[in-house]
Amino acid sequence: MTASIRIGASATHTFDESWATDPALSTAHYRKVVGKPMSSTQLTSVADLPAIEDFITFDNFSRNFVKAAWELRGREGTDFLRGPMNSLVVLRNKDARTLAANPALGNVPADIVLWMATEADLGSGPVTKPDPEQTEGYGRFLRNQVFTSNPPLHQPYRNLLVRQLLPRNILRFAPAAARLAQELVEECAGRDRTDFSREFAGRFVTRFWAEQLGLSSDQAAHVQHLMEEMSLTFLLTRTPEQSQRLFSAAATYMDVVGEAVRKAWSDGGNALLDDMAAELTTIDMEGKPEDIGSLVASNFFDAFHTIGVAIENVVFRMLSDGTALEQVRADPALVTSAFYEGTRLESPLMLSQRLTLQDVEYNGVFVPAGTPVLMMWAAANRDPAVFDDPDSYRLTRQIQHGATFGGGAHLCPGRNVARMLTEIAVTALTAPDVDIALVGDDHEWAAHSLMRQLTALPVTIRRVHR
Numbered sequence: 001m002t003a004s005i006r007i008g009a010s011a012t013h014t015f016d017e018s019w020a021t022d023p024a025l026s027t028a029h030y031r032k033v034v035g036k037p038m039s040s041t042q043l044t045s046v047a048d049l050p051a052i053e054d055f056i057t058f059d060n061f062s063r064n065f066v067k068a069a070w071e072l073r074g075r076e077g078t079d080f081l082r083g084p085m086n087s088l089v090v091l092r093n094k095d096a097r098t099l100a101a102n103p104a105l106g107n108v109p110a111d112i113v114l115w116m117a118t119e120a121d122l123g124s125g126p127v128t129k130p131d132p133e134q135t136e137g138y139g140r141f142l143r144n145q146v147f148t149s150n151p152p153l154h155q156p157y158r159n160l161l162v163r164q165l166l167p168r169n170i171l172r173f174a175p176a177a178a179r180l181a182q183e184l185v186e187e188c189a190g191r192d193r194t195d196f197s198r199e200f201a202g203r204f205v206t207r208f209w210a211e212q213l214g215l216s217s218d219q220a221a222h223v224q225h226l227m228e229e230m231s232l233t234f235l236l237t238r239t240p241e242q243s244q245r246l247f248s249a250a251a252t253y254m255d256v257v258g259e260a261v262r263k264a265w266s267d268g269g270n271a272l273l274d275d276m277a278a279e280l281t282t283i284d285m286e287g288k289p290e291d292i293g294s295l296v297a298s299n300f301f302d303a304f305h306t307i308g309v310a311i312e313n314v315v316f317r318m319l320s321d322g323t324a325l326e327q328v329r330a331d332p333a334l335v336t337s338a339f340y341e342g343t344r345l346e347s348p349l350m351l352s353q354r355l356t357l358q359d360v361e362y363n364g365v366f367v368p369a370g371t372p373v374l375m376m377w378a379a380a381n382r383d384p385a386v387f388d389d390p391d392s393y394r395l396t397r398q399i400q401h402g403a404t405f406g407g408g409a410h411l412c413p414g415r416n417v418a419r420m421l422t423e424i425a426v427t428a429l430t431a432p433d434v435d436i437a438l439v440g441d442d443h444e445w446a447a448h449s450l451m452r453q454l455t456a457l458p459v460t461i462r463r464v465h466r
Contacts, residue, residue: 043366049082052089062236063447065350069379070391080365087353087372088365093383093403096375099362101408105354105373106150110142112355117233118243130243137251144289144298146413150357153285154409160279161299161413164272170417173212177421180207181428188461193439196457201311202227204425209303212272213296214264219256226253227305234349234451257300258293265292306348307418309453311425314342316457318426319438321393328395329430335423337395343404343422345393346452350378352406377403378452435464 061068072078083089090096146157188194210220229249265273277292289295318324328334360367380403382390405412439458446453
């Protein structure tokens with residue numbers, strides 16, 4: 001059975017839909033979850049919704065999603081918008097959280113993600129299609145991800161990762177993380193300046209995961225460089241040269257991490273790899289990861305990359321506030337609040353995409369099967385209907401209704417370890433004998449990127465005696 005992703009009045013992209021036959025994903029089930037079905041005369045199709053460009057140019061929308069969210073939330077009729085490729089764009093917190101948890105919305109399959117990265121016009125004009133051999137490694141990276149799988153594979157595959165990253169299971173990693181954080185404080189202390197993004201946050205997460213997965217220190221440094229190149233995957237507009245860098249880095253990353261993990265598992269004695277490999281053998285479904293090396297390389301990309309961005313953003317927001325650093329230093333219990341408030345205001349991934357597996361009706365909108373649904377976390381996490389004075393940074397804010405990590409069957413498997421590593425890093429940086437401060441006040445966010453990431457974050461880190 002096939003379906004088509006709707007990308008315009010006459011253009012479609014066809015893909016296999018055999019994974020969308022689970023009865024639990026039926027429209028009838030969805031209506032039970034969301035509410036009563038509406039008659040067809042009451043429904044508005046996605047094609048008839050106001051377009052993003054009725055309110056803001058696509059260039060400005062994609063240049064800075066946080067600024068775009070601020071502009072759109074003050075306009076009437078922007079709860080649901082029509083985006084590129086006839087997508088449904090969701091801005092409000094309640095709607096984004098409800099749809100994120102809705103089983104009728106699946107992941108975008110790898111072949112479509114690859115097509116979008118190599119051929120689709122996302123608003124910046126036609127792109128030049130690369131040769132297939134150039135994108136083979138990037139395609140392998142996408143195909144082995146849980147984030148591109150759908151039923152029936154998605155649940156057992158996701159469970160494999162979730163079980164390893166449950167709070168009780170990741171506590172075994174905390175001592176290593178604390179040691180590495182202290183080592184990096186020592187490395188950075190006394191320098192005239194440190195680029196926190198690369199020399200602390202990025203280095204911290206790559207060294208940490210290298211230890212857990214059996215990579216050498218040289219391989220960890222190589223992976224950190226590859227993460228900087230692979231961050232190009234989040235750009236909505238890329239030059240041919242940037243695309244080639246991305247595809248080359250993805251192929252190298254899959255080889256470096258995949259081979260290191262396969263060797264570490266073969267050598268034995270790595271409980272994390274042993275557990276994942278054993279559970280992988282119990283999954284007998286088409287589309288499962290090729291092997292333990294491919295599984296880890298594809299799915300730990302966010303561990304090597306996005307957790308580092310989260311640490312960077314949390315520290316940036318804490319240092320940007322006039323009193324937050326001293327508050328956290330005086331009351332270490334506020335470290336958790338710093339994590340949640342920092343990731344609320346600066347969600348590392350500002351927008352994520354799902355695909356309707358069947359026709360869906362929600363709040364008066366008819367969303368056909370094969371429609372991309374874009375959940376704009378940058379808007380949902382600053383929704384004034386949920387958060388009082390939503391753009392302000394408050395360590396005393398009640399932790400509720402955050403949309404940083406998705407929801408339902410797509411809730412981020414790594415959310416607990418992201419919080420643990422961020423809190424360990426913040427704890428080390430706010431210790432009584434450590435002083436950290438921003439250098440300058442001209443901080444630039446990467447433009448036209450789905451990732452909320454600073455181009456650099458210069459700081460000073462010093463040991464002090466109080």
